[in-house]
Amino acid sequence: MYQTIFRPIFFSNQVNPEWLHQRILSFLIWLEKNQKTFPANWILDKISTQHPYEKPRLSQTLWGITFPNPLGLAAGFDKNGVAASMWHRFGFGYAELGTVTKYAQPGNRRPRLFRLPEDEAALNRMGFNNQGSQAVAKCLEKQAESRGEIPWGVNLGKSKITPLEESPKDYVTSFLRLRQWGDYFVINVSSPNTPGLRSLQESSQLKLILEAIQEYNSEQKPILVKIAPELSWDAIGEVLTIANQYQLSGVIATNTTTSRKGLRTKVLPKTGNPISEEAGGISGKPLRDRATEVIHFIYEQTQGQLPIIGVGGIFTADDAWEKITAGASLLQVYTGWIYEGPLMARQVLTGLSQKLDEQGLSHLSEAVGLTHYR
């Protein structure tokens, strides 16, 4: 029904993607606020029965945290954590909230989010629009009671107004404000939409941020780094060396790509400009193979010792399986969810269970990195 009725309406030129996104979040906030009364409780019941999120065969335990299934909501969808306690209802095994910055900021000028249906992709240059770490902490505190059983990751970024050399303090402030609410934290140094941010992936810069964060990480929350798909093998190798030095718990591969290679969309209909001249990161199908390649590389380099969260272009169970067998222990999705609709998590999880049967495996953990052993 989503594919034949709702998606054509949602994807029509009349519907602005960012406006639609806001409406979906508003609906979820309404559900959350009214979850004990009719009709919200009835709607939630219906959604939950359609999307069971607990899958013992697919559950993963990493860093002492149990993820009831491996498919998470990727960062950027719920930047302020307003629907944090709702995501398990759609079958997600965890949700990564953010990116959150120290200061509230409006993000880039609109329009800044575009669908590229010919490529089953999206182009965004949102620019970390968010209410700031103080407000997000309050929002998560309010939902703590009704949060459900799934872990929350919190993705941290640098505020636009903070000079690059003051980045460590910026990340630390947000970390301290949100430390209590996140089960794991992500240092995002890979968004293409904050000037200079990607330069923080360079080892001398990244070290300073991780050193500062770990100094305040008395509870030893898992800290991960999210990397860009364009990093060279050498640069990824350096990130892995630093990961080892600063007790990083894992890597998220990958963020959106600045490459426009192979896109069918040549001109962005909304602006009339060539796609090559439009700023922003591409997500969805065009990113899929590169993200998987990066997962392969990290798994090989670390001999499977460093957990990887695989993200980029997952639409189907086949896509998910490819990333798991390349070496990802957990997965995330954003663009695929928009294209495939709310039943996506269920379809991917059912498909993963079938893959295990086909391969004669009893648990998903046996499939992680499988292509490296066969």
Ligand SMILES: Cc1cc2nc3c(=O)[nH]c(=O)nc-3n(C[C@H](O)[C@H](O)[C@H](O)COP(=O)(O)O)c2cc1C
């Ligand atoms: C509109 C939009 C906003 C995003 N915002 C963020 C963000 O704030 N922080 C972040 O780390 N990644 C962000 N991402 C990247 C996603 O988390 C993910 O890494 C990327 O989209 C690839 O996954 P996908 O192909 O499933 O979309 C955003 C992606 C989209 C499409």
